[in-house]
Amino acid sequence: METKTRRTNDHPFGHPWEKVYGASGRKHGGSVVRLELEFGTREQKGIIAVDVDQVVADLHDTWLERYNKDYDDHVTVWDIVDWDITKFVKPECGNKIFDYLNDPTLYEDVIVIEGALAGVEHLKSCGYRVVYATSCHIGMHDAKWMWLVEEGFLPKANTQKDLISLSDKALVRADYLIDDRALHIHNFVRAGGEMGFLFDAPHNHANTDLFRVKSWADVVRYF
């Protein structure tokens, strides 16, 4: 059985997983694993769970555009420097900012994060299975699923086997997680995930204890 060779000293990022989490606790040690899949058996290097919003889908841009229009404001993604977005919208909006996430038309205007599709294709070409692990508000799951299909992240014939809708990413059984929320990375790794990548976003800049990727180019360089 082929064994994946990890880049270590020669890697531009050094030993991020050991710096952050220690060398122990890896589920597969980077080995190729054989998985029994729905349509047969094939070898793959492992599973990479990829968050959707702010990792492959630029949700904030469209979300804030709709808010700004309704509330006559000028908030940009760069103003959102904390996970709690309610701190940055007008008081009269407050928690109503989340109502936009119940609108299934929201994804009609969402664009792809730069380099995301090519990055995902790269991961697949390296032998990884890519699944999407995303939190969905009520009524949003199908719209997000269709967005992933229309933008080429999931095939039209997909039976949802590569799409996971959940808020607690400790439940994701994958080797790696790429996510823009630090809490999700921590929970994933504490639950046994091998390594998490914090995808750079203004709201997570205060977090310095996780391995950060600034773009999909960084992700591609790593794998």
Ligand SMILES: [Mg+2]
């Ligand atoms: Mg996200």
